[in-house]
Amino acid sequence: xxxxxxxxxxTMNTLKEMSKMIAPTNKTRGFFSALAAALVMSVASxxxxxxxxIDARVLPAQARASLLAQITKYKAQxxxxxxxxxxxxxxxxxxxxxxxxxxxxxxxxxxxxGPDALLPMLEALAFDSPSVDGLKQNEIDALRVGLIExxxxxxxxxxxxxxxxxxxxxxxxxxxTAAAEAVGRLCTTRGLTRLSxxxxxxxxxxxIAGLGQCRxxxxxxxxxxxxxxxxxxxxxxxxxxxxxSLGSRWAWRALARRDGKTRLAExxxxxxxxxxxxxxxxxxxxGETRKRYREAISMVAIxxxxxxxxxxxxxxxxxxxxxxxxxxxxxxxxxxR
Amino acid sequence: MLGRGHxxxxxxxxxxxxxxxxxxxxxxxxxxxxxxxxxxxxxSGSESSGGPPGPPPKVVDILADTNRDGYVTPDDNAxxxxxxxxxxxxxxxxxxxxxxxxxxxxxxxxxxxxxxxxADRYDLAPLVINAWPEAPDGAVAWLTITDELAAxxxxxxxxxxxxxxxxxxxxxxxxxFGGDENCAQLLYAASFTAEEVRQGVSLGVEAKRLVGMTEPxxxxxxxxxxxxxxxxxxxxxxxTPIVTDDNPTDGVDWLQMRVAPWILFGNLTTTTDTVxxxxxxxEFVSGIDQAFAASAPNVFxxxxxxxxxxxxxxxxxxxxxxxxxxxxxxLVHGMRIxxxxxxxxxPNNADSYxxxxxxxxxxxxxxxxxxxxQVYLKDQSGDSFDSYGNHDLIPAHTNGDKNFPxxxxxxxxxxxxxxxAFYEAQRVQAPAVTVxxxxxxxxxxxxxxxxxxxxxxxxxxxxxxxxxxxISMLEKWKADGNGAQQxxxxxxWQGGKSAAISIDEVLADPDLMSxxxxxxxxxxxxxxxxxxxxxxxxxxxxxxxxLFEKEGNYGMxxxxxxxxxxxxxxxxxxxxxxxxxxxxxxxxxxxxxxxxLGSPANNLGKDGQGLQVHFTDDWRGYHILLGEVHCGSxxxxxxxxxxxxxxxxx
Numbered sequence: 007x008x009x010x011x012x013x014x015x016x017t018m019n020t021l022k023e024m025s026k027m028i029a030p031t032n033k034t035r036g037f038f039s040a041l042a043a044a045l046v047m048s049v050a051s052x053x054x055x056x057x058x059x060i061d062a063r064v065l066p067a068q069a070r071a072s073l074l075a076q077i078t079k080y081k082a083q084x085x086x087x088x089x090x091x092x093x094x095x096x097x098x099x100x101x102x103x104x105x106x107x108x109x110x111x112x113x114x115x116x117x118x119x120g121p122d123a124l125l126p127m128l129e130a131l132a133f134d135s136p137s138v139d140g141l142k143q144n145e146i147d148a149l150r151v152g153l154i155e156x157x158x159x160x161x162x163x164x165x166x167x168x169x170x171x172x173x174x175x176x177x178x179x180x181x182x183t184a185a186a187e188a189v190g191r192l193c194t195t196r197g198l199t200r201l202s203x204x205x206x207x208x209x210x211x212x213x214i215a216g217l218g219q220c221r222x223x224x225x226x227x228x229x230x231x232x233x234x235x236x237x238x239x240x241x242x243x244x245x246x247x248x249x250x251s252l253g254s255r256w257a258w259r260a261l262a263r264r265d266g267k268t269r270l271a272e273x274x275x276x277x278x279x280x281x282x283x284x285x286x287x288x289x290x291x292x293g294e295t296r297k298r299y300r301e302a303i304s305m306v307a308i309x310x311x312x313x314x315x316x317x318x319x320x321x322x323x324x325x326x327x328x329x330x331x332x333x334x335x336x337x338x339x340x341x342x343r
Numbered sequence: 344m345l346g347r348g349h350x351x352x353x354x355x356x357x358x359x360x361x362x363x364x365x366x367x368x369x370x371x372x373x374x375x376x377x378x379x380x381x382x383x384x385x386x387s388g389s390e391s392s393g394g395p396p397g398p399p400p401k402v403v404d405i406l407a408d409t410n411r412d413g414y415v416t417p418d419d420n421a422x423x424x425x426x427x428x429x430x431x432x433x434x435x436x437x438x439x440x441x442x443x444x445x446x447x448x449x450x451x452x453x454x455x456x457x458x459x460x461x462a463d464r465y466d467l468a469p470l471v472i473n474a475w476p477e478a479p480d481g482a483v484a485w486l487t488i489t490d491e492l493a494a495x496x497x498x499x500x501x502x503x504x505x506x507x508x509x510x511x512x513x514x515x516x517x518x519x520f521g522g523d524e525n526c527a528q529l530l531y532a533a534s535f536t537a538e539e540v541r542q543g544v545s546l547g548v549e550a551k552r553l554v555g556m557t558e559p560x561x562x563x564x565x566x567x568x569x570x571x572x573x574x575x576x577x578x579x580x581x582x583t584p585i586v587t588d589d590n591p592t593d594g595v596d597w598l599q600m601r602v603a604p605w606i607l608f609g610n611l612t613t614t615t616d617t618v619x620x621x622x623x624x625x626e627f628v629s630g631i632d633q634a635f636a637a638s639a640p641n642v643f644x645x646x647x648x649x650x651x652x653x654x655x656x657x658x659x660x661x662x663x664x665x666x667x668x669x670x671x672x673x674l675v676h677g678m679r680i681x682x683x684x685x686x687x688x689x690p691n692n693a694d695s696y697x698x699x700x701x702x703x704x705x706x707x708x709x710x711x712x713x714x715x716x717q718v719y720l721k722d723q724s725g726d727s728f729d730s731y732g733n734h735d736l737i738p739a740h741t742n743g744d745k746n747f748p749x750x751x752x753x754x755x756x757x758x759x760x761x762x763x764a765f766y767e768a769q770r771v772q773a774p775a776v777t778v779x780x781x782x783x784x785x786x787x788x789x790x791x792x793x794x795x796x797x798x799x800x801x802x803x804x805x806x807x808x809x810x811x812x813x814i815s816m817l818e819k820w821k822a823d824g825n826g827a828q829q830x831x832x833x834x835x836w837q838g839g840k841s842a843a844i845s846i847d848e849v850l851a852d853p854d855l856m857s858x859x860x861x862x863x864x865x866x867x868x869x870x871x872x873x874x875x876x877x878x879x880x881x882x883x884x885x886x887x888x889x890l891f892e893k894e895g896n897y898g899m900x901x902x903x904x905x906x907x908x909x910x911x912x913x914x915x916x917x918x919x920x921x922x923x924x925x926x927x928x929x930x931x932x933x934x935x936x937x938x939x940l941g942s943p944a945n946n947l948g949k950d951g952q953g954l955q956v957h958f959t960d961d962w963r964g965y966h967i968l969l970g971e972v973h974c975g976s977x978x979x980x981x982x983x984x985x986x987x988x989x990x991x992x993x
């Protein structure tokens with residue numbers, strides 16, 4: 007759904023043909039001329055319909071109108087930042103072929119533009135795609151992923167409708183995962199509900215990743231429940247990765263710095279739920295999955311890990327206890343820095 | 344074998360003078376044999392025990408430098424039939440281009456010797472048919488390569504009186520390698536006349552290729568194990584075997600040799616004489632120039648111009664190493680051998696051929712004693728894991744009963760099967776240690792690990808990237824009232840946005856902090872493997888502080904310049920400038936590195952007094968493009984004399 011000049015020409019020609027097929031009274035001619043003009047505007051106007059990830063028309067009308075108004079106003083005041091967003095290069099071969107790993111990446115470039123870039127990025131996602139002429143599918147997807155990630159990391163409620171719409175749309179696995187994580191970062195009640203609901207759909211893995219970014223007790227409980235019930239090692243890997251992010255000690259400390267100390271207590275509760283779940287399920291799978299569990303436990307870095315291990319000792323074999331003791335010792339050593 | 348009583352003192356002295364080149368060897372062998380005047384060296388020879396002289400000994404003997412002293416003497420008979428750690432001659436795969444004709448010497452079918460340049464002569468291992476002055480008229484000597492695979496992979500030349508060489512055994516052409524049966528010559532055996540045997544014959548051996556090369560038509564490594572077994576025998580004119588006193592059954596003299604393996608260069612290799620980087624980014628080059636002027640004035644800094652090669656990731660697009668054989672006086676002889684990455688960076692729609700790193704090596708690295716070897720099967724195969732920043736060398740170590748005196752290859756995720764097979768086939772730095780690097784955008788082991796000399800029993804310590812340490816330092820600086828101090832001052836991200844950011848902002852970013860935790864957990868997993876494999880103690884691990892950031896499903900990359908990704912050789916280290924926050928008027932990260940690495944604090948450097956710590960600005964040219972100093976540089980040198988791979992029980 008990307009507006010290009012040839013699309014506009016085709017639309018106009020079609021409408022002109024339609025107007026010829028109807029008796030050409032002055033009134034009808036005027037009606038069709040107006041209709042044609044309106045439809046062409048909806049295709050051609052940069053802030054009207056076609057973003058790189060969704061068609062803005064899928065947004066709720068009120069949200070769409072509100073965003074459009076904000077974008078229009080902000081653009082008039084800050085045209086340069088819109089231009090900066092539209093001229094990122096990380097997904098273009100002229101830049102990414104110089105990367106050490108020459109793959110299209112645009113997230114860092116967008117993220118470093120900061121919160122000023124929110125509305126321009128939403129415009130690009132939903133209303134007016136930057137030019138993607140000549141780009142390959144993976145390059146376009148890189149642009150989508152980069153925009154979605156950078157928007158999500160700003161955790162600005164104005165992005166809620168767009169991110170949820172992207173999450174609901176049918177894109178590549180990478181785009182949908184990025185969208186789920188962005189919804190998770192925003193972590194609204196509605197977003198959490200959507201992610202929970204998606205657990206019963208083909209988007210289950212994406213939803214799990216999204217829950218891993220939603221720093222609430224509820225998402226921790228959800229993930230812990232999933233870990234208790236999952237039957238496959240591959241899904242256990244996905245859940246463990248999400249739990250590591252959700253329970254990250256340093257992330258909660260950052261949130262406390264940003265949002266206030268009450269979040270430390272919340273974080274402590276979340277981290278405990280996660281650590282308990284990872285330890286009590288540690289023996290259910292082997293090999294790579296245990297490695298993922300250990301990594302998640304390390305990220306959660308809970309001070310009382312030894313106690314949790316003791317509580318669940320009856321579920322753990324000797325080797326497992328030893329592996330967890332190694333982590334506990336490492337965490338204690340680091341805590342003494 | 345030499346007939347008993349053949350080892351007169353005079354001969355021994357003469358033999359000790361035997362050195363390469365080969366033409367001299369045969370002459371001296373012959374002279375030595377003729378000089379047997381019964382003078383005793385106190386040995387066990389029957390004719391030296393007095394009484395009337397017996398018949399002259401029969402000599403059916405072929406010799407190589409079995410005792411690895413750089414000389415071919417009768418002493419080399421001991422154990423020559425079985426190659427092993429204690430004895431056995433080695434020979435080179437002749438992969439260089441000594442005469443600069445653009446043809447690999449092992450593929451050109453000749454020994455390139457001219458009055459102006461006889462370097463190729465030295466790449467042949469000497470093989471000597473010992474002179475038997477009394478060889479009977481009509482006798483014929485036969486040298487046979489007993490294994491067909493060996494015959495297809497080696498060539499044995501005879502030195503002629505005019506100084507040229509003649510191919511007498513082995514093969515020319517692919518001879519089955521890669522499914523190409525073109526075999527201009529395939530000679531399993533060579534014969535020598537009685538007259539030749541009377542005078543002795545100088546031969547030279549070269550291999551056409553290294554072991555472990557995968558063949559495209561089978562996707563399996565070529566099965567040759569690198570051994571060459573030679574059978575030498577003589578027959579009288581009536582066809583009966585000539586037996587010797589010490590080998591009365593059949594008179595056959597057996598000899599086994601092994602082709603030299605490719606040895607990977609590492610941070611602790613002592614012979615670095617050349618450092619490479621591209622010349623694109625002046626601030627980067629200038630930092631290296633300054634470091635070399637201060638700490639490594641004799642190293643040649645090869646700046647690759649943009650019209651020579653357009654890939655600034657010099658560590659990645661070729662891998663340096665060498666092959667060597669014993670030489671006189673405890674030295675070694677060999678050649679540098681660089682291996683190109685299996686993919687290049689062609690511009691849109693350009694034919695990839697001209698952009699394959701092999702083209703660079705063919706032009707600039709293939710010359711006298713310097714070679715380029717393509718290990719991969721297909722152009723533009725593999726991915727970032729096949730860049731050589733993902734393949735490194737853990738320096739020498741022993742862990743329990745596992746001994747890696749020449750280091751051990753380590754690589755991360757991915758890696759083409761033919762590359763793995765090649766590494767394993769060399770044996771001396773194998774089996775490789777493997778770690779998971781798939782969590783990184785670039786996916787290279789050098790994004791987390793580096794190795795530096797230390798004055799410890801092991802001789803080195805491991806540098807490992809540490810987000811945990813970075814956060815601890817930032818938190819301490821914040822607690823000390825420096826939270827508003829900015830890092831990355833004066834630097835821009837891609838697109839021109841200022842990169843300056845305060846400590847407070849970094850520590851309050853939940854994504855950055857979560858990624859730091861994830862990066863630390865991933866590094867802990869990598870480190871646990873290396874610790875277990877090497878037996879590293881905690882005080883042999885030096886944490887280097889930097890954070891990671893993540894790009895969705897692509898993975899992570901260093902957020903601030905990854906300072907463990909440094910250029911290291913001898914006692915010198917060049918880090919990327921960390922552009923850290925100003926703490927008490929000094930770059931906090933820089934000061935930390937200087938204090939911990941450049942002082943006796945951690946017993947680093949060969950003398951334990953610390954490394955010579957330098958920095959260069961890699962922000963614009965490398966850091967924001969996903970790499971650092973190590974990624975942008977490479978180093979090599981001649982074979983290292985104390986790397987005696989032939990002594991490895993592998």
